[in-house]
Every structure is written in C-alpha cells, then in structure tokens.
Amino acid sequence: MYAYDEIDRTLVNERVSEFRDQVQRRLSGELTEDEFKMLRLQNGVYLQLHAYMFRVAIPYGTLASNQLRALAHVARKYDRGYGHFTTRQNIQFNWIKLSDLPDALADLAEVGIHAMQTSGNNMRNVTSDQWAGVAPGEIEDPRIWSELIRQHTTLHPEFSFLPRKFKIAITASDHDRAAIKVHDIGLRLIKNEKGETGFEVLVGGGLGRTPFIGKTIKHFVHGRDLLSYIEAILRVYNQYGRRDNIYKARIKILVHELGIEKFSREVEEEWQHIRNSSLQIDDEVIEDIRSRFIYPAYEKLPHMPDELRQAAADPEFEAWRKNSVAPHKNPGYSIVTISLKPIGAPPGDATAEQMDALADLADRYSFGEIRVGHEQNLALPHVAKRDLPALWKALDKLGLATPNVNLITDIIACPGLDYCSLANARSIPIAQELTRRFANHELANLIGRLHINISGCINACGHHHVGHIGILGVEKNGEEVYQITIGGRADEGAALGNLIGPGVKFDEVADVVEDIVEAYLALRARPEELFIDTVKRLGVEPFKERVYATR
Incomplete structure (x- = not known):
C-alpha cells in the first residue's frame, strides 16, 4: 500500500470543497448544465440514462480495507446498495443524486479516495497489473512508477484539456494483465544490458469506433527519463491532435494518420528539448516513492501446510483452488482472485455487504489489502496458504467463490x-x-x-x-x-x-x-x-x- 502524505490529503480535501461550491451553483441555477458539464466530468460525474453516474478512481487497482469499507458506505448511503467495478480499475455508482455527490466525495476523502480525472479530456486513472508487487518473476513493482505518473499528471495544467481522454497502463511481467497494448500509452518495465530499469513504450492503442493495437515507439527509455518522454508524447498529441472531430481526436488516430515513423520523430525532437530539464527524475525521488509503499511483514511459511493438504480432499475446495489461486513470489503465500461473475448476475457488481465483508477478510487474511483487476474481478494479494480453506468457506458464504476465473462465464x-x-x-x-x-x-x-x-x-x-x-x-x-x-x-x-x-x-x-x-x-x-x-x-x-x- 502507498502511504499518502499531507500534500495529497490537502489536494483531495480542497477538491471536495471546490466541487461542493460548483454543485451548489448548479442546483441554484447559477450554472447551466452546459457550463457545469466540464466541471462534473473532471470530478467523475456523468449524466447517464436514468441518473448521474459517479466514477471513483482506484489508482493502479490498489485498495486498503478501510477504503473498501468507504466505498461500501457510499453504495449504502447514497446509491442503491452496490457498485460496479470497471475494466480500468475504477468503481462506478449508478444512482447517486447530484445533491448528495459532495457529501459522498467528502466521505471518500477521509480515507484518501477521490474521483479526479476519472472522466473528461484529461489524463485518466493510471492502471497496472492487479498482481503488481507479488507476481513471481516481475521486474519490479510497477505501481512505484504508476504512482510517479499519477503525481505528475494529476491536475497538470497542460494536460487537463487534451483533444480527448488519455489512458496509461503499466506492466512488469511477461504475461500482460494490464492490457497495455490497447491504451494510449502502454509501458512495459524492462532491464537493459547494464541492468538498469527502463521501459518499452507503446503508443496509439485503443478500442472504440476505430480500434488499434499500440505500436512500440521506443524500445528503451531509462527510468529517469520516463516523465520527460511521456510529456513529449503528450505535447505532440496536444499540438497535433484533432479537436474539430470527436471521432478523430484520440491519439491512436493521430499515430495512424501521421504514421508511427513520423510520430516518433516528432516525439524525439520534442523530447530532446526537455529530457535534461527538471523533468529528469532523481534517484532520490524514486526512492522516496518506493519507501512510501508499505509491504507486508511476510512470515516464513511452509509451501504445503497441513491445512491445505487436508482441505485438498474436498473436491469443491480443490476446484476453487485450482481455478482462483495463483502462485505468489513468497512460497508460503498465494494470490487469490475473487470472481465478481456469479452465475446469472451482472458482471463486476459487488453489494455494500459484500464489500464490507471483503474488507474484513482482507484484514484477516491479506494484510488489509485488496486489488481491482482489468477483468472486473477483485484479488487478495497476500494470502497465507494455510488460510486458503478458511478463506474459501468465507467467500462461499458471500457468494464470491464461483470457480470461473478466466473461464467462459468470467465475462x-x-x-x-x-x-x-x-x-x-x-x-x-x-x-x-x-x-x-x-x-x-x-x-x-x-x-x-x-x-x-x-x-x-x-x-x-x-x-x-x-x-x-x-x-x-x-x-x-x-x-x-x-x-x-x-x-x-x-x-x-x-x-x-x-x-x-x-x-x-x-x-x-x-x-x-x-x-x-x-x-x-x-x-x-x-x-x-x-x-x-x-x-x-x-x-x-x-x-x-x-x-x-x-x-
């Protein structure tokens, strides 16, 4: 988990106060809907078919148990008792009243959650592998770099009014669970021949009306140059991106129309102007962010504890274990994926009661941490193998032990x-x-x-x-x-x-x-x-x- 500092808390609280004033002016008629639209979008509020929809950011898919309880509270108090987890590691509430939104945001701010830039033509929630930091064989925890990008791009004045929305995803494993190739910028953590950390940078991916798979624009960008290179891409996009046609405004269209070679040259030229500026990242900055990630105090546990050996005789438990439990970088632990796809139910939904109960299970079995995945499922990333049978029984009582992860009903x-x-x-x-x-x-x-x-x-x-x-x-x-x-x-x-x-x-x-x-x-x-x-x-x-x- 990342420990936010006073600057983060001040920013989130000030944003709540600012939005409360905007909502009051809209309700009083001082602001028209057209005037209010951009303001609400930048705070994650859409006007949907039946009501306002409220989208809350979960940066790189990581939640603390108290944050999940806060989301359950919002679902129960301001919505209809449930939330919908999305493919970009956010959660949406579909029935919140506009007059209640400032209070909901204030309640979430108490635990460090916000809705900034979850919509609008700006940098959206930075997403990553839901197994980040615990997946065997990954280069290093990609959330460190996700957090760096989050800090740099949140309310960045040059990138708050882009031609269109902009999405970045990062992975550090051979198997890509973050879908980096269908994002505006995809980043794959790698090491060069000197053992230095850097990134393969892909650009121009995206789906929608005109889908494209992202193309590699740079095979290696050193970690110290990551922000300057991303900024060079965004500057080129901001300069050349179409603002006259919403259907041609995404960076994928610009890359396609210019061609990856010309686009690369434009980015390289821009990058040479700024790469040695204040955007170059000092090692101390990375280490400061790294130090703010608090990792569990793992015990040295047996690979095959007695509890797991005995439970293996239960075919229902074994079906769940084989389907939903994955290896952890620490041999005595496992990663547990929790399917939000029960038979006959809407995919990705979780009730307030389920969220509260999962928060309790995270405290008991996963050091208080929950992850949200691209596939609209949740995960407990730090479960001791000895606790798997007890966790399974608890999940089964909640209707959350469906053994269908990555199967045909995991829709x-x-x-x-x-x-x-x-x-x-x-x-x-x-x-x-x-x-x-x-x-x-x-x-x-x-x-x-x-x-x-x-x-x-x-x-x-x-x-x-x-x-x-x-x-x-x-x-x-x-x-x-x-x-x-x-x-x-x-x-x-x-x-x-x-x-x-x-x-x-x-x-x-x-x-x-x-x-x-x-x-x-x-x-x-x-x-x-x-x-x-x-x-x-x-x-x-x-x-x-x-x-x-x-x-």
Whole structure:
C-alpha cells in the first residue's frame, strides 16, 4: 500500500470543497448544465440514462480495507446498495443524486479516495497489473512508477484539456494483465544490458469506433527519463491532435494518420528539448516513492501446510483452488482472485455487504489489502496458504467463490442500455444468459480459457474487440443487433477479433456462442489447445460455417 502524505490529503480535501461550491451553483441555477458539464466530468460525474453516474478512481487497482469499507458506505448511503467495478480499475455508482455527490466525495476523502480525472479530456486513472508487487518473476513493482505518473499528471495544467481522454497502463511481467497494448500509452518495465530499469513504450492503442493495437515507439527509455518522454508524447498529441472531430481526436488516430515513423520523430525532437530539464527524475525521488509503499511483514511459511493438504480432499475446495489461486513470489503465500461473475448476475457488481465483508477478510487474511483487476474481478494479494480453506468457506458464504476465473462465464461487460445513455443495446442480460448456459463447471473446464467481452455500443467499454469472443450491440432499424467477432486478445499477444458474419438478434446471441464453442470443441487439435489458438490456426471460416449453416 502507498502511504499518502499531507500534500495529497490537502489536494483531495480542497477538491471536495471546490466541487461542493460548483454543485451548489448548479442546483441554484447559477450554472447551466452546459457550463457545469466540464466541471462534473473532471470530478467523475456523468449524466447517464436514468441518473448521474459517479466514477471513483482506484489508482493502479490498489485498495486498503478501510477504503473498501468507504466505498461500501457510499453504495449504502447514497446509491442503491452496490457498485460496479470497471475494466480500468475504477468503481462506478449508478444512482447517486447530484445533491448528495459532495457529501459522498467528502466521505471518500477521509480515507484518501477521490474521483479526479476519472472522466473528461484529461489524463485518466493510471492502471497496472492487479498482481503488481507479488507476481513471481516481475521486474519490479510497477505501481512505484504508476504512482510517479499519477503525481505528475494529476491536475497538470497542460494536460487537463487534451483533444480527448488519455489512458496509461503499466506492466512488469511477461504475461500482460494490464492490457497495455490497447491504451494510449502502454509501458512495459524492462532491464537493459547494464541492468538498469527502463521501459518499452507503446503508443496509439485503443478500442472504440476505430480500434488499434499500440505500436512500440521506443524500445528503451531509462527510468529517469520516463516523465520527460511521456510529456513529449503528450505535447505532440496536444499540438497535433484533432479537436474539430470527436471521432478523430484520440491519439491512436493521430499515430495512424501521421504514421508511427513520423510520430516518433516528432516525439524525439520534442523530447530532446526537455529530457535534461527538471523533468529528469532523481534517484532520490524514486526512492522516496518506493519507501512510501508499505509491504507486508511476510512470515516464513511452509509451501504445503497441513491445512491445505487436508482441505485438498474436498473436491469443491480443490476446484476453487485450482481455478482462483495463483502462485505468489513468497512460497508460503498465494494470490487469490475473487470472481465478481456469479452465475446469472451482472458482471463486476459487488453489494455494500459484500464489500464490507471483503474488507474484513482482507484484514484477516491479506494484510488489509485488496486489488481491482482489468477483468472486473477483485484479488487478495497476500494470502497465507494455510488460510486458503478458511478463506474459501468465507467467500462461499458471500457468494464470491464461483470457480470461473478466466473461464467462459468470467465475462467482461459494460452496463449497456440498462444504464448508459450512449448505448444502443443491452449487455448485462446477454452476460447473464451466457453464464446460465455455461453454468456447469465441468463443461466450463472442458472448454478451458475463453474470454467473452460484451459492449452495448461502438464506444467499446466492454472491450469486445479484444475478447476471444467479442459481442457488440448496435441498433438497426429500431432493433438490437449483435455483431460477433472471434480471435481477439488483450494480453502480450494483443490482437483485434475478426467478424464472423452478419449480426444476429438479441435472442439468438447465446445460441451463436454455443455454436462457436461446439465448433471449437470439435475442431481443436488436442484438449490442451486453447480456443484462441484454434482460431489462430484455422481462421474464422470453420466457425462461420457452423454458426450460419442453419440461419
């Protein structure tokens, strides 16, 4: 956990006071909705289909137990008793009244939580690997660098009014759990031949109406130069980015239109002007940030404790352990992923009661720390192996022990037409139906790793482009129609999915997914061949033939 200082606390409290005044002026009519819009967006407040939506930042996905309790409090007191965790390590509340928002922000500020820059045309929440700092084999904890970027870019005057929103993600592991290749800037921590820490820098990734996979602009930027290089990218974007067309305003369009070579030259030229300025990072600065991350006092524990050996006889526990428990860099500990995808429920939602209970479990079993992942699940990053059986029983009572992590029912979905004013089609009911269709855990394990992503409009908040199976809802002649893609992925091998054919109606989507899965099971070369690998080997046609043969 990062320990915030007095400067951070002052900034957050002043922001609350400022927003309270803005809301009062809006409620009194002194500000029109148009005048208020930019102010509320910069504080994470959207006007959605039925009510205001309030998006709260969880920097690089790390929460303390008291912060999770504060989120539960907001859900209970100001909303309808639940929150929705997003693909960018935020949480959203969908039913808060505008008049209550300043009080909600003030309550969150007491535990160091804010909503600054969770919307608007500025630098958004910096995201990272939810296993950061505990994943075996990572270069180093990427949250140190995430925090550095957070401090530099929060309320940065030059980057508070960009052509469009801007997102950065960082990873330090070979397996990319942060989806860096579909962000405006993706950073991969590496070491050079001298053993110095630096970054491979990717730029121009993003989904939405025009999806792109990010391209490497620099193979190695030394850690001391990270801020100056990011600032050079943002200056070029700020100068050349389209402000006359919202559909062409993202940096991905600029990179595409200029070409990566020309864009790289522009950035390099800008960087040479500023790299030796005050933006160069002293080692003392990094060490100060590093020192503020408080790590658990791990015990030296056995790799296979008696409690775990005895619990292995319970097939339900073993199913959960094999699915939801991952290795930790300390052999006596594990990383536990908590699925927020119970069968038949909206993906990514957690009730206030569940959040309170998880905070208690984090205190008991994970040194008071919780993580939020890109896949809309939570994780306890420091669980002693001896405690796994007790934790499983507690999670099961909460309805949070579904052993479906990375399986077909671990679905990523946006809120869709049930909440969002931008949506053309429903997402949540399709996700719910698919979880019911594939509720049998034996079948799900037979299918193996398969990611389904659902978006209710072209803005792609459900990241459908990079789903192994992607589902996009659109409106056609007043009817919901869904386009299906296969072969996408968001990890280190990131790729965009390919359309399999014409769109299908709402009540046909689950049948189509079943057809795709049946085709995969018949076509895979061996039981170990993953869906994504079968698609890569055979292409779209065999799946298209299966889906449309009887339609």
